[in-house]
Amino acid sequence: MAVLPLRILRSARLVAVTASLRLMCFCALALWAAWTPLGQAGGMNDFRDSQVIHSYEEMAVRTVLDYGQVPLWTPWTCGGLYALGSPQTRFASPPFLLSLLVGARRAEPVLLFLFLVVGMEGFFRYARLRSGSALGAFVTAPLFALNGLMAMSWMQGWINFFGFLLLPWCLLGTAWVCRRRPGGLVLLAGAFAVMLGFGGTYPVPMSALFVVLEAAGGLLAQRSWTQRSRVAGWLGAAALFTLGASAFRLWPLLETMRSAPRIMAGQPGTSLAGLASTLLGSVRQWDSPFFLAPPILLLAAASVFSRRALFPGVAALVSAWLATGYHFKASLFEALRALPFFETLRYPERFAFFLAFFLAVLGAIGLGVLGRRAQRSRRAAWGGVVLCGAALVGMVIARQGFDTIARRTGIVPEPERVEQPFAQARGNRWSLGYFVALNRGSIACGEAYPVPMSEALRGDLPHEESLEDPSAGTARRLSWSPNRLELEVHAAHPVSLRINQNWHPGWTSSVGEVVSREGLLGVRLPAGEHHVTLRFLPRSGIGGALVSLLAWGGLGFIALRSRRQRPLALWKVGGLAAGPLIAWALLAALWHERSAPPVLTNPNGTPLLAEALPPKARPVRATFGVPVELYGALVPGSPDANGLLSFELFWKVTGNVPRPVGVFVHLVHEHGRMSSADHEVVGGTYFFKNAPRGPLLRDAFTVSAPTLAPGTWKVLVGLWNTRQGNRISARDTGGLVSDGRVLAGTFTVPQP
CATH class of the missing domain: 2.70.50.60 (abc- transporter (atp binding component) like domain)
Incomplete structure (x- = not known):
């Protein structure tokens, strides 16, 4: 009888360590979980948040396919805004290629499937490193990926929240860096760059907190101060490379945050009982927002006497404390919000996702403990089989909860596209998808930050481009595209041209001077006949892309040298990491661009x-x-x-x-x-x-x-x-x- 459980465990482990078999299992599980969303492909999610977030992707696809331009500026929402600097856009990442290939709405359920697979594989690799057990990492990976947050993100249109599934890759890259593996530099920088480009303004700072915790654990694990100093050097290089690799998106976001700060008030809190409910659900209620199948607790309990459980245990406690928000007098979340870039965080209960992640890691460690004892103990062998069975039950429960949430998605037919010249409309922020299909801009704005909007925007103008003094001459549109406008202007005397879009310092003109006219995009023109070409060329977007190219060039060089067994010395790695940031500083100093002043107004539009x-x-x-x-x-x-x-x-x-x-x-x-x-x-x-x-x-x-x-x-x-x-x-x-x-x-x- 002792042979049977060992055979079961060995067979399961063989599947886990064979990449092709493992990925086949992960793909099958992801397909099973995403079956309902895949059946909803092509329809429009009618939830209000989805109307805003999805429309950004639709606008970006339209900009590329219809106009052959990089989607830097979007005129279809809020009277026109800097798309690359908007926190919720997600086109600046590889998944955008799928949106271009099959359409933004049809791509979304496929992205859910792909992110689930990527999340499971990333968890497997990180948990295997932490637990030393391929089998434990294999059976707990689906429990992590099928978290209720992913189903809620699908239901509410928060597609950019799929980036949370890149968390294990960030931690794995950090762990490799602590082991001085050059591949860790590439993995960490790449995971953060993709996460940020995918609209990860929540996943990035929240994940960065645990990356710092992972780095601290890696430093403490070193046996001497000499080793710690070397690891610290590698971690510093990793941080610089990550900043440089993400500059294409980070610089525009920082510019937006400076000109339009987002303030989050309130003191939300969750009790421990409430946290347990939102994480584990209740009897036959498996559709909580951060649902983690309860059998994971059995696996995690088996890790309690393992030294490997120390770090994930501490990380789980930190996650739980953060998730309670302001509930306790000693609030870690309150202290976190006092730090730069973290003051914009709200909904502390989202840290329950990280608690679920580290509980799953503890589950992998627990199964690993029994797996190592199985060779000597029949009880341990049967215990391992029982825990594997519990994990399988957990997968079924997790999938059931996932599907229950996904079926609540309000899907309506995709609106028909109408080809007509672009113009602004008063709009409706919660029906933005319809206005994009009509090629109409929505002045009504649904963004989560105070977009610098002109009070002079109009949704009823006969022409979107006009002269401030109509008696001075005429202005006629020759061609229109999101990033480029061409107009023919006849001016009897110096005059200002007004465009019915928001002003931004990234706009340039072939004639005259670009100015803000009551917050509208304007151009001061001399008298005469002019062929005026307006282009949107923001310093942060173009300069950030150049910085990122330099960073990725350095990472590629390091990876190539490592592959050829010719690793670089640490000081050379540090030099390559610092180079892109030096270039960033030079670009910021030498490329002069007026900065958009902060928007200091009350909600009713009166000056603050x-x-x-x-x-x-x-x-x-x-x-x-x-x-x-x-x-x-x-x-x-x-x-x-x-x-x-x-x-x-x-x-x-x-x-x-x-x-x-x-x-x-x-x-x-x-x-x-x-x-x-x-x-x-x-x-x-x-x-x-x-x-x-x-x-x-x-x-x-x-x-x-x-x-x-x-x-x-x-x-x-x-x-x-x-x-x-x-x-x-x-x-x-x-x-x-x-x-x-x-x-x-x-x-x-x-x-x-």
Whole structure:
């Protein structure tokens, strides 16, 4: 009887170590999981997020196939924006070739299939390295890849979230670098470059956190300081190569983040019970957002006494702590958001995906423990067979949950394409796919960051190009494409040409000077007849591509030398890694391009910065227990014709303010009823901690009057510590305010 379990384990291991057989199994499992999405190929996902995210891919395909251009600029959304610098676009990666080949919508389910296979293979390689068990890595790989997040991403159109499946390749590349293997440089830089080009503004920073953890583990594993210094040198070179290889996308994104910062407020948190539910589901409910088949716990439990479990165990605990967000007083997620580039993260529960990953690694280690003991112990051999069976059951459960979520996808027929000259329309951000098919731009913007949009954009113009002074002459379109416009202009005197698209500093003109005209793309032209050619040639897009080419050239050279058994010395590797970044610095210094100023406006379009209180504002001059002053408030006497109450508070920051300080607004009825309009971000742009000091900050917000009872209401304003929940002391012109609430004004809601 002892022979039977050993034969089963050896047969399974043979499949695991034979690449062709292993990949056949992974392909079969991925096909099984993606069967429903593949059946939905060609249809349009009607979910609101998909309308925005997918349309970017459709626009990019159209730009390449119809106009023969690189999709740097997209005029079809938000009045025109820098496509390569938009966080949610995913065309700057190899999967875009599939969209060009079969169409963007038909490519998406195929991409799901391919990413599942790539994710399983990557997990197999990393988990095998960590566990020393090919069999353990083989049977747990599908449990990782069939995570509920992938099914949710398909259902909601978050195709760029498939990039999370590249996590094991990032970690594997880091582990190889720690072993001073040149292939690790290529693998790490390539995984991050693909992830970032695929719209991985969430996968990249979140994965980078665990890459740093992997690198720290690799350093600590070295036995001497000499070895650690060498590994540190390799890790430094890897970081430089990764930055250089990703510059084609990273530089445009940094430019966008600087001109249009994305602020995330709120303090979301999840209890440990809630985290367990979202990860493991419940009885016969296998469709939770980050579902990991419960049998993985059996496999992970077998690893508890293995030293190999130390690193993934620590990483799993870190992931769980981050996933709880602000639930505990000691919040690791809060500390993470204090770091550069991490302040834009929201939804801490997404770290549950990383918890699932490291639990799966622990499962591989657990099966490896039993596999090594199987030669000496019949119980261990049967235990290994039982765990393999549990993993198979887990695959069935995971696939069932995956399919349940995928079937919820709202698929509607793909809209018919209408060939007509491009023009802007008022649009609808949640129906963007229809406007792209009509070759119409949607001024209504569904982006997740404050796109610099001109208030002068129009969706009803007879011509998209015109002269500011119509009496000065005429402007006629000769040809149109996303990155290039040709016009014939007759001007009796110097005049400005206006294009009904947003201005960006990357636009150039063959005649005259490109300028911003109320935020619109404009060109100052001299008198006379002109053939005007406008081209979009952004420094960050072109310069970033050159930097990436240099980085990949260096990586290719290192890989070639390594293949020929002629490895380079570390100082030469470091020189090759630093070269692209030096070129980046030179390009930034020598290629002058005006920078787009940050968008400092309230959600209602009013300027965030104010030179003085408006004439109708009520002076308040209240001070608080932190260096913030409330100078005044503008409170309407009654709702407007649309039933809205538009308030403006005018703040002034005079020193360092803690991050958790937020604004509370209490609307108190004459009979004691209360409503609130609390918020953490001033004007939808800054936390007090990051706000500019000195000028007045206009904090505009709106309350719907129909939700309020008729009668007179007081507006009481103050500051509070959003982390601790307590109000901050306040003083007005009369002295200390007992309850920390300062009267900003009153209004009346009339009888209906």
